[in-house]
Amino acid sequence: MKKQFFFVAFLAVSCLSCAMYFVKAETFAEKILRSFPQADRNNDGVLSEEEETFVSQRVMQRYPQADQDGDGVLSETEKQDMVQKASQRGRKQRPSSASRSGTNSQNAEVVLQQLGLKGDLNIEYRKNTNQQRNRLDFIYPKTKVYERAPLFIYIHGGGNTGGTKNALYNKSSLILKELTESGIAVATIDYRVFGAGEELGFHQLFEDCKDALRFLAKNSDRYGIDPHKFITWGTSAGGSKALVAALTDSEFLPGENAGPETEHTVIGAISFYGATTYLVPELWKKRLERFPGRSESKGAMMFKPSHGMSVEEIKKLVSADQHLKADSPPILLVHGDTDPVVPIDLSTHLYTMAKEKGLDIELVEVKNAGHGFKQVQGNDVTPSMTWDETQQLVVRHVLEWIQ
Numbered sequence: 001m002k003k004q005f006f007f008v009a010f011l012a013v014s015c016l017s018c019a020m021y022f023v024k025a026e027t028f029a030e031k032i033l034r035s036f037p038q039a040d041r042n043n044d045g046v047l048s049e050e051e052e053t054f055v056s057q058r059v060m061q062r063y064p065q066a067d068q069d070g071d072g073v074l075s076e077t078e079k080q081d082m083v084q085k086a087s088q089r090g091r092k093q094r095p096s097s098a099s100r101s102g103t104n105s106q107n108a109e110v111v112l113q114q115l116g117l118k119g120d121l122n123i124e125y126r127k128n129t130n131q132q133r134n135r136l137d138f139i140y141p142k143t144k145v146y147e148r149a150p151l152f153i154y155i156h157g158g159g160n161t162g163g164t165k166n167a168l169y170n171k172s173s174l175i176l177k178e179l180t181e182s183g184i185a186v187a188t189i190d191y192r193v194f195g196a197g198e199e200l201g202f203h204q205l206f207e208d209c210k211d212a213l214r215f216l217a218k219n220s221d222r223y224g225i226d227p228h229k230f231i232t233w234g235t236s237a238g239g240s241k242a243l244v245a246a247l248t249d250s251e252f253l254p255g256e257n258a259g260p261e262t263e264h265t266v267i268g269a270i271s272f273y274g275a276t277t278y279l280v281p282e283l284w285k286k287r288l289e290r291f292p293g294r295s296e297s298k299g300a301m302m303f304k305p306s307h308g309m310s311v312e313e314i315k316k317l318v319s320a321d322q323h324l325k326a327d328s329p330p331i332l333l334v335h336g337d338t339d340p341v342v343p344i345d346l347s348t349h350l351y352t353m354a355k356e357k358g359l360d361i362e363l364v365e366v367k368n369a370g371h372g373f374k375q376v377q378g379n380d381v382t383p384s385m386t387w388d389e390t391q392q393l394v395v396r397h398v399l400e401w402i403q
Contacts, residue, residue, distance in 0.1 A: 029162035052159070080195060108137060111169040115177050117142055125189070125215035126208070126256040131196045136189040136212050137165055138223055139176065145183025150229035150267075150402045151216060152179050154188040155209055155245070157236025157274075160202075160302060161195045167235070174391040182399060185225050187216060191241070194301050201306025203253060203317045209241045210248070211255035214262035228265035231398055236342065236371070239274015240320060243331070243350075247323035268401035270332045270394055273342050273371055276350035277319040278303070279312075283345045290340040321353050330360035332397050334390060336369030336383070338376050364393065 029052050032039050039055055056079070112119050119139040126134045141149050154172070156163040165188040168176065179186055191208035192200060217227035234242030244252075246269030250262055277283065288295050303311045316322050331354060335347040347363055354361040369383035370376050373390065385393075 029158065107166055108169050111173055111176070112139065115142075115173065115180070117176065117180055125212045129192065129198055131192050131198055133190040133192050133196075134208060134211075135165070136187050136215075137168075138216075139180060139186040139188075140223075141183045141185050142180040143183050146226070148220070148226040148229075149183055149185040149224055150231065151185045151187060151223075151225045152398055153213065153216070153230060153232050153242075153245075154186070155232065155234035155238035155241045156188070156190070157234070157238045158193065159298075160205060160237045161193050161298075163193070163237065165190045171387065172391055174388060175394055178392075178395045179398060184398065184402070185223065187212075201304075201309070201314060202302045203306070203309070203314050206241055206244050206318050207253040207255045209245050210253050211257045213245055213264055213266075214250065214255070214257035217250070217264035218257060218259075218262045227263065228267075229402060230264055230266045231268045231270070231401060232266055233270040233272075233394060234274055235272040236274055239271030239342075240276065240318065241274075243269050243271050243274065243276065243320035244318060244323060245269075246331075247320055247325070247328055253317065266329055268330050268332070268397065270334070270397065271320075271347070272334045272390070273336060273339055273347075273373075275320075275342050276333075276346045277321040278315040279319050279322070280349065283343060283349055286340055286343040286345070321350050324350075324354055324357055324359065326357065326359075328354070328357075328359050330362075330397075330401060332362050332364070332393075334364045334366065334393065336366045336371060336373050338369065339371045341371040362397075366390070 032052070032055055039051055059082075108119070108121055117139055119137055121137045122135045123138060124134060125136050128134045152175075154165070154168045156165055156167045158164070168186075168188040176186055189209065189212040191205050191212070192198060193205065194200060213230060213232075216223070216225065216230075220227040230246075232242035232246045234240070246266035250264055251258065284295075303315065305311060306314060309317075331350075333347040333351060335342075335344040337344055344365065351361055351363040364385075366373050367384035368376055368379060368381040369385070373383050373385065373387060375382055
């Protein structure tokens, strides 16, 4: 009964939405989170692919016409079509993107106030598109330890179709507290995503992240940070971007921020259950078997020729395993052993390649854990690490790399 109420409520709210701008700027996953936050079952501020699949299945049960081609899966096109039709029937004007950003900032401000921290929020690091996602937050160290503070940079997940920089505040306040008290500055960045009304090549999501690092390096004097002591951390889709950002030079995927003043060095990279390559199909076998329809539709959305590049060329650009070099920084990979969304085989693959090159890399396998370290459905055994323990793991490695 409760589940039925959710979907009635969700679609009712959708039917009251009217601004076409909102359709362009908000993805299907973000709309679900806004209308029914309980769908985020692990409370990480992001609707994982498993959570979104669960929602999609319930929607199809109640509204089978949403599955237009009858393949049992809501494709990205079918999701957006459903959202757009609901919006066209709407009566209430949605708040502007600026006011939505303000609401998100309030969440950040509350956490920062609770921790006694100061930050500059919603800094535009490159010219924004209609998505209004090229923004970052910068949090100052609480304690003065370094003349120029090292910088820890968080890149959120969301399946390349959603997510927000606010995920850091929602679930990782322990990291914020420990690092800022140790004299380390923290940044959390947003980047453009698919399904939000803008035609993108997959590499452009990575380009945004590199542009954010270049912006921070360019403004290192303003923020009092050391541009040659950056550390990146990403979760899920953010994990792949954190790795590529760390393993490539300052001019990789040149965007709006360029020049010698944007040079920076990443001294360590951390990926939680992120993809490490898109060039070895067999490593994705478990996902393809678990989510065949969804994987096909998402692959078609992500992998297409763009900006004069072939699909193969783009895959090479966004695959971390293609950027390992003799001087690559240390890497920490943390992955659930039964993850069906991003199989652990992907982390094992990068670990093996890096070890063969003599690089500093560690792989922590979280037992009995799915994507996001969630307990495996139907398994009474709890994951071998709690979320707090994984945060402490991050803090330990960051402090070791800096010292």
